[in-house]
Amino acid sequence: MKILLVEPDYYTRYPPLGLMKLASYHRSHGNQVKLVRGTNNNLHFKPDEIVITSLFTYAWKPVHEAIEYYHSLFPEAMINVGGIYASILPDNIKSSYPFVNVYVGLHDEAERYSPAYDILTDVEKWKDWDSIIVFTSRGCIRSCPFCIVPEMEGAIRSIPSDVWNFIYPGHKKIILWDNNFLASPDWKEAINNLQETGLKIDFNQGLDARLIDEEKASMLANLRMPMLRMAYDLVGEKKAVINAVNLLEKYGIKRRNILFYTLYNFYDDTQSFGDTPYTFLARVKDILELGCVSYPMRFEPLDSLKKNQFVSPLWTAKQLESIAKARRVIGYGGAFPPYEGLIKKFKNAKDFTDAFSLYPEVK
Ligand code: B12
Ligand code: SF4
Structure with a gap:
């Protein structure tokens, strides 16, 4: 499977640690991953699944933009959203985008993996x-x-x-x-x-x-x-x-x-x-x-x-x-x-x- 990892375009001084752990987890299951930040149409990658993270609740807009953008680009792909905003206000996402799977809390299995720092070079x-x-x-x-x-x-x-x-x-x-x-x-x-x-x-x-x-x-x-x-x-x-x-x-x-x-x-x-x-x-x-x-x-x-x-x-x-x-x-x-x-x-x-x-x- 091809998995696109999306860090929405919000302000942050730190790379997306959750996605880096999820990258290692998915690779260990034989999947191919690619990291993008914000909306990007020059991917050369057709994902089967899209994994979007989120951070502060007040930074919700870039998360919604990412959902809309990648859903229109890859309407067939499954979209999963997790992270802090998704965990605190899951209904905010579910009510606007019923086609999205919202994940609340930590991903216990991904927690056991070292973050894949190499994906940051993308x-x-x-x-x-x-x-x-x-x-x-x-x-x-x-x-x-x-x-x-x-x-x-x-x-x-x-x-x-x-x-x-x-x-x-x-x-x-x-x-x-x-x-x-x-x-x-x-x-x-x-x-x-x-x-x-x-x-x-x-x-x-x-x-x-x-x-x-x-x-x-x-x-x-x-x-x-x-x-x-x-x-x-x-x-x-x-x-x-x-x-x-x-x-x-x-x-x-x-x-x-x-x-x-x-x-x-x-x-x-x-x-x-x-x-x-x-x-x-x-x-x-x-x-x-x-x-x-x-x-x-x-x-x-x-x-x-x-x-x-x-x-x-x-x-x-x-x-x-x-x-x-x-x-x-x-x-x-x-x-x-x-x-x-x-x-x-x-x-x-x-x-x-x-x-x-x-x-x-x-x-
Ligand atoms: C590090 C951190 C910071 C850093 C910045 C982090 C960053 N990335 O830019 C600093 C120190 C700057 C900071 C500042 C602040 N912070 Co802070 N911070 C945190 C902390 C410890 C981690 C946040 C983080 O980046 N996590 C990365 C995540 C997403 O990775 P992860 O959690 O390991 O990911 C796992 C899961 O979330 C899940 N997952 C993630 N994405 C996905 C996607 C899918 C599809 C799936 C299935 C799973 C999944 O799986 C991963 C593996 O288990 C949290 C507390 C906490 N323990 O979470 C508070 C937290 C986010 N901060 C908080 C707050 C309030 C602040 C401040 C506003 C405090 C203040 N009053 O000044 C400031 C704001 C600064 C600003 N720039 O605006 C609150 C947020 C509340 C809210 N309403 O959003 C939190 C939750 C702490 C709290 N008080 O409850 N913070
Ligand atoms: S509950 Fe724990 S992590 Fe949260 S502010 Fe209090 S001491 Fe810090």
């Missing part, structure tokens, strides 16, 4: 990609209300993989997409594995500050890690955040190389609970005063069809805009690093508005 955007992306575990031990992982992936479990098997010649860096790496039953073995490769490591989804202890801090400090990411989502996590930073520093990780994703605009209407400008500022101040970097992250509802439209009842659109502006003007790369001027500005601010208003003298 696509201009990815032909020079030089990092390995890996999940050493899936699922999570927690159930944060702003996250689909517990529902989509279930309980935490390790993916029995020796990282070496996933490295393709020429790879320079390892990007981990584990949702909660330190909660994996095999975290220790995985760190040893990562250290052995000698490559740069990026725990891209952030480590759970609440799980950092002496042993984990000492082992993490042995990795080549230019930036260690964690999250500080709720003020109640302050004690764990301080403890994690102190332990990591004790074993040699510099505070300015620790970044905290700082969630804001979150609101859970089932519990009438959310953060406020006041509690957001308190967390940013805590992070900067610890000597670490704050990376503000605007909450996006799980069923969002348009990015940056949601405004929590505890925030105003103007307040949200002032954060976006401050990130551009006084931040660096969208983050607030622990610059003396910034620490002073946030510390001396009367309130949120004062903290995020931009005076001409602030550089």
Whole structure:
């Protein structure tokens, strides 16, 4: 069988990992695969089956365009759509395209295969990609209300993989997409594995500050890690955040190389609970005063069809805009690093508005 793997034309900085695993899976069943990005009529490939992936729910349009385009080009071929958007909002696809098979959740068999990096050479955007992306575990031990992982992936479990098997010649860096790496039953073995490769490591989804202890801090400090990411989502996590930073520093990780994703605009209407400008500022101040970097992250509802439209009842659109502006003007790369001027500005601010208003003298 000939299988066309389609990555819709949405914005992304990473190649389609799901399709790369599906490519290996289909090849192992004797099928021929080809990867395309967006709509492309110069294929020289007549597929029997079309496999379309999806990412953020708000990036639904390119997915629908791909379905329509390839269905009109190959009306006989079976079309399967999976990935994040398809898993969160399957009915959105089913109701518009009844001829499509919508796949919800992970593909358990494809999960066991190493991604086929060689298929990336078919696509201009990815032909020079030089990092390995890996999940050493899936699922999570927690159930944060702003996250689909517990529902989509279930309980935490390790993916029995020796990282070496996933490295393709020429790879320079390892990007981990584990949702909660330190909660994996095999975290220790995985760190040893990562250290052995000698490559740069990026725990891209952030480590759970609440799980950092002496042993984990000492082992993490042995990795080549230019930036260690964690999250500080709720003020109640302050004690764990301080403890994690102190332990990591004790074993040699510099505070300015620790970044905290700082969630804001979150609101859970089932519990009438959310953060406020006041509690957001308190967390940013805590992070900067610890000597670490704050990376503000605007909450996006799980069923969002348009990015940056949601405004929590505890925030105003103007307040949200002032954060976006401050990130551009006084931040660096969208983050607030622990610059003396910034620490002073946030510390001396009367309130949120004062903290995020931009005076001409602030550089
Ligand atoms: C890596 C990641 C990122 C990366 C970017 C990823 C990328 N590709 O560009 C970064 C760090 C930049 C990021 C940022 C954000 N992220 Co993010 N991210 C993820 C993560 C960990 C993986 C997403 C991914 O790329 N997966 C690749 C997929 C498709 O591969 P896979 O899952 O291994 O594929 C399997 C299955 O899906 C299936 N499959 C896939 N395709 C197909 C097709 C067929 C036919 C079949 C049968 C099966 C199938 O089989 C595969 C093998 O099992 C998910 C959480 C998670 N665990 O999934 C959150 C997630 C996607 N992110 C999320 C969010 C909210 C964000 C942010 C908006 C956060 C914020 N407020 O700033 C930002 C947005 C950034 C932006 N650019 O707009 C949400 C999305 C919710 C939504 N409404 O869409 C998620 C689900 C996490 C959560 N909170 O629940 N993110
Ligand atoms: S710890 Fe992270 S992955 Fe786990 S439920 Fe919370 S946000 Fe999702």
